[in-house]
Amino acid sequence: MSGFLPWWLAALALGAITVGYWIAVRRPLGVSGVLARFTRVREELEFDRGVAAVNRADPIALEAELLALTQEAFGTVGAPLAGATAPAAPEVGSGAGVMEPAVPAAEAGRACAPVPSLGAHLTFLGMLVVGGALAALLRGTWGAGLGEAFARHLTPGPAGLAALAGGGVLVGFGTAMCGGCSAGHGLTGAGRLMPGSLVSTGVYFAAAVAVAVALGWRLT
Amino acid sequence: MNARLFNHLAMGGFGLALGFTISVAGLSNWDEVHRMFSLGLFTSGSAGGNPRLLLAFGGAILLSMAGFRLLARHDQIPVKPIRTGTISGAILFGAGWAITGACPAAALVQLGEGKLVALATLGGILGGAWLHEKARRAFHWSRHSCVD
Amino acid sequence: MACAHTPTCPLFSLFTMKSSLKVWQDRYCMDKFEECNRYQLAHAGDRVPPNMLPNGRSLQLT
Numbered sequence: 118m119s120g121f122l123p124w125w126l127a128a129l130a131l132g133a134i135t136v137g138y139w140i141a142v143r144r145p146l147g148v149s150g151v152l153a154r155f156t157r158v159r160e161e162l163e164f165d166r167g168v169a170a171v172n173r174a175d176p177i178a179l180e181a182e183l184l185a186l187t188q189e190a191f192g193t194v195g196a197p198l199a200g201a202t203a204p205a206a207p208e209v210g211s212g213a214g215v216m217e218p219a220v221p222a223a224e225a226g227r228a229c230a231p232v233p234s235l236g237a238h239l240t241f242l243g244m245l246v247v248g249g250a251l252a253a254l255l256r257g258t259w260g261a262g263l264g265e266a267f268a269r270h271l272t273p274g275p276a277g278l279a280a281l282a283g284g285g286v287l288v289g290f291g292t293a294m295c296g297g298c299s300a301g302h303g304l305t306g307a308g309r310l311m312p313g314s315l316v317s318t319g320v321y322f323a324a325a326v327a328v329a330v331a332l333g334w335r336l337t
Numbered sequence: 338m339n340a341r342l343f344n345h346l347a348m349g350g351f352g353l354a355l356g357f358t359i360s361v362a363g364l365s366n367w368d369e370v371h372r373m374f375s376l377g378l379f380t381s382g383s384a385g386g387n388p389r390l391l392l393a394f395g396g397a398i399l400l401s402m403a404g405f406r407l408l409a410r411h412d413q414i415p416v417k418p419i420r421t422g423t424i425s426g427a428i429l430f431g432a433g434w435a436i437t438g439a440c441p442a443a444a445l446v447q448l449g450e451g452k453l454v455a456l457a458t459l460g461g462i463l464g465g466a467w468l469h470e471k472a473r474r475a476f477h478w479s480r481h482s483c484v485d
Numbered sequence: 486m487a488c489a490h491t492p493t494c495p496l497f498s499l500f501t502m503k504s505s506l507k508v509w510q511d512r513y514c515m516d517k518f519e520e521c522n523r524y525q526l527a528h529a530g531d532r533v534p535p536n537m538l539p540n541g542r543s544l545q546l547t
Binding site: 160164167168170171172174179180182183184186187189190191228229231232 | 492493495498499502503505506508509512532534535536538540542544545546
């Protein structure tokens with residue numbers, strides 16, 4: 118069995134994974150940013166420690182310290198500023214009145230979860246690899262080459278490897294520069310109609326088409 | 338179940354699902370990706386043009402839009418504004434994707450599939466990300482991090 | 486308009502926990518977010534220490 122999924126089934130699976138990931142983990146699905154973290158492990162571990170310290174802090178002590186710093190900064194604790202704008206959460210479905218405390222995040226739609234630990238991200242990336250292995254083993258295609266056209270014209274010799282490495286540098290640099298990849302911008306960002314993602318997706322797709330057509334012209 | 342275990346299980350589970358889907362959809366196959374970027378119009382070697390993956394990717398984006406609108410309309414997903422590196426970065430990424438046939442996720446999937454040449458691709462991707470961070474600090478570009 | 490980082494800023498969610506902390510959101514997140522130290526660091530391209538407050542003071546978290 119070496120055929121691929123029909124287009125609608127692939128679309129369904131990718132869409133479900135993208136939205137499901139947000140609902141389950143409350144993080145936007147994306148790979149390039151996660152991968153890039155592993156090019157600066159020490160800095161990322163330190164950042165993780167900081168996030169964990171904030172999350173793990175004793176709530177009472179944390180609250181006391183926050184109130185003390187609030188007092189120091191504003192000279193007041195509890196009284197809203199004159200001309201204060203709308204409640205914290207952007208969209209309020211609960212009808213919270215002026216006299217009530219700040220709207221809990223849960224009532225105004227789910228908030229994003231804090232940055233997962235480097236370990237959790239490693240698990241994510243590792244399972245991407247395992248997923249590929251599972252699929253290849255089930256279909257009996259493990260170890261196959263990159264593809265027929267690639268094998269013919271950009272062989273696994275030095276030229277082919279150089280092309281892959283060079284292309285990889287473009288991918289790594291480009292995704293870091295535009296802030297996302299096919300999943301981060303294409304599936305999640307465009308899925309949420311984010312301007313940066315819509316532009317990125319359109320541009321990277323156009324660039325890819327241009328290069329592919331140029332390569333294709335050379336291939337035939 | 339504590340939060341940390343849940344995180345590992347959930348992210349691991351979705352990673353597995355995504356990796357498997359990318360593989361069986363053909364997103365880790367150079368030929369299939371080339372067909373997608375040829376818009377199903379141009380022939381590639383002996384294989385004919387076929388818009389299957391193009392429809393799959395486009396369909397996935399549309400379904401994602403619908404899913405977010407139906408199930409997560411009020412949720413606060415991190416914004417992605419247009420910034421200085423958005424367009425130039427996207428051009429580089431698109432070019433690289435067409436050459437390697439792999440986006441970052443697909444490169445990892447290829448490794449799992451036993452395509453060891455993907456190590457060259459992955460090495461390049463990691464090198465490129467590292468290079469960008471160096472350049473960003475040297476030229477004072479802004480962060481585009483999708484992670485924090 | 487509000488600061489674009491509110492979905493991921495750990496302090497923004499901390500401020501949501503208690504009404505007495507809402508002043509931070511009113512003053513920075515929802516209004517003058519350009520004056521927020523965290524925003525400035527992020528915009529300049531630096532990593533934001535998770536325990537830094539908008540006015541530059543740091544939570545000690547002993």
